[in-house]
Amino acid sequence: MARKHDDSAQFDLFVPYISDLPLRDQRETMERPFFSLAKRKRLKSIEYTSPAGSVYVNISANPQYGMATIWDADILIWAASTLNSMKASGVNDLPRRLAFQPYDVLKTIRRDTGGYQYEQLRHSLARLQSTTIRTNIRPKGRRRERQFNWIEEWTDTADETSGRSLGMTLTLSSWIYEGILMDGGLLAIDPAYFGITGGRERWLYRVARKHAGGAGAEGFPISLPTLFEKSGAEGTYRRFKFEMQAIANRNDLPGFALQLEFGSGEPFLRMTRRSEAELCPGERPTPPQPARPLSETIIERIRHDFPGWDIYTLQAEFDAWIAAEPKRAPNDYTKAFYGFARRRHAQAHA
Numbered sequence: 600m601a602r603k604h605d606d607s608a609q610f611d612l613f614v615p616y617i618s619d620l621p622l623r624d625q626r627e628t629m630e631r632p633f634f635s636l637a638k639r640k641r642l643k644s645i646e647y648t649s650p651a652g653s654v655y656v657n658i659s660a661n662p663q664y665g666m667a668t669i670w671d672a673d674i675l676i677w678a679a680s681t682l683n684s685m686k687a688s689g690v691n692d693l694p695r696r697l698a699f700q701p702y703d704v705l706k707t708i709r710r711d712t713g714g715y716q717y718e719q720l721r722h723s724l725a726r727l728q729s730t731t732i733r734t735n736i737r738p739k740g741r742r743r744e745r746q747f748n749w750i751e752e753w754t755d756t757a758d759e760t761s762g763r764s765l766g767m768t769l770t771l772s773s774w775i776y777e778g779i780l781m782d783g784g785l786l787a788i789d790p791a792y793f794g795i796t797g798g799r800e801r802w803l804y805r806v807a808r809k810h811a812g813g814a815g816a817e818g819f820p821i822s823l824p825t826l827f828e829k830s831g832a833e834g835t836y837r838r839f840k841f842e843m844q845a846i847a848n849r850n851d852l853p854g855f856a857l858q859l860e861f862g863s864g865e866p867f868l869r870m871t872r873r874s875e876a877e878l879c880p881g882e883r884p885t886p887p888q889p890a891r892p893l894s895e896t897i898i899e900r901i902r903h904d905f906p907g908w909d910i911y912t913l914q915a916e917f918d919a920w921i922a923a924e925p926k927r928a929p930n931d932y933t934k935a936f937y938g939f940a941r942r943r944h945a946q947a948h949a
Contacts, residue, residue, distance in 0.1 A: 620680040620707055620919050623785040625778045627736055629805040631656050632831020634672050636798030640665035645831040654736055661729035667749060669801045671723040673708040673793060675749060678771060679779045685915040696770040709793035724753040724769060747772040786812065791853035799842055802830055807855040811870035818871030826868060843868060897933050905944040913940055
């Protein structure tokens with residue numbers, strides 16, 4: 600029988616409730632119409648073809664769950680950020696299957712953590728798993744398409760008596776997993792993104808981050824008809840144009856300034872990155888952290904004392920928290936990490 604350890608004195612460490620993951624989004628999903636921009640259930644398919652006819656994206660909804668929304672995509676941002684942090688901390692074999700506590704994901708994507716939000720998380724996972732994507736975006740120099748779902752499967756283990764979640768898992772599709780790991784596949788995003796309430800504004804931020812993030816002082820101009828086609832939004836172009844004018848007038852996207860430009864034809868929307876002094880910390884690149892290998896002893900100990908956790912996901916979160924504030928660097932990394940794991944386990948089962 601394994602011996603219990605009393606580590607209350609030597610492994611005590613304060614752990615914040617919010618995981619300070621440096622946030623990353625998958626570049627290829629940020630511009631084209633991969634998600635519904637409406638909160639209501641969408642069943643109408645998205646069929647997009649680029650003006651040159653070389654790229655297409657087709658999205659099909661499941662009749663029971665509807666199409667995955669741009670709010671559901673927050674879970675993919677969490678997954679991309681987690682894997683990126685694990686890679687930065689020296690993990691070599693990055694998993695497609697991630698184990699997590701609902702509380703942690705909800706806090707990372709800046710949502711409340713009550714029963715309603717937990718149920719909405721389950722609905723989001725169902726839509727991500729059931730939405731079908733068919734595209735030829737990635738292959739270069741070959742006629743090839745891929746068909747996939749955002750996640751292959753997800754699980755939720757609950758206590759039989761209380762119904763409280765004991766932990767969840769999701770398995771990313773190979774397409775999104777490969778996109779996360781590819782060189783240049785991720786872009787840093789502002790944590791304020793999660794506070795954007797409108798679907799069109801969320802999508803527009805992602806377009807601006809991809810195209811205007813490195814475009815310099817001149818920014819990135821795009822015609823409204825082209826922008827409309829790229830959005831996949833339901834409704835008429837006239838309504839879309841009216842809404843873009845209202846968004847440009849508010850000009851409150853985090854990190855990017857918007858300006859409508861009028862000429863003889865349809866207007867253009869110019870997106871320009873705000874000055875460096877105005878940028879939020881989440882938009883600035885985070886330097887990679889050195890790898891900190893764990894001994895087999897501490898790995899076995901944590902797995903025994905705190906069963907059900909993905910130890911390398913925990914370590915990635917711990918390293919990200921340390922990196923966010925230099926004074927948090929512990930004198931004894933192993934002891935501090937054990938304290939982190941114990942606190943996270945206690946939070947999940949409180």
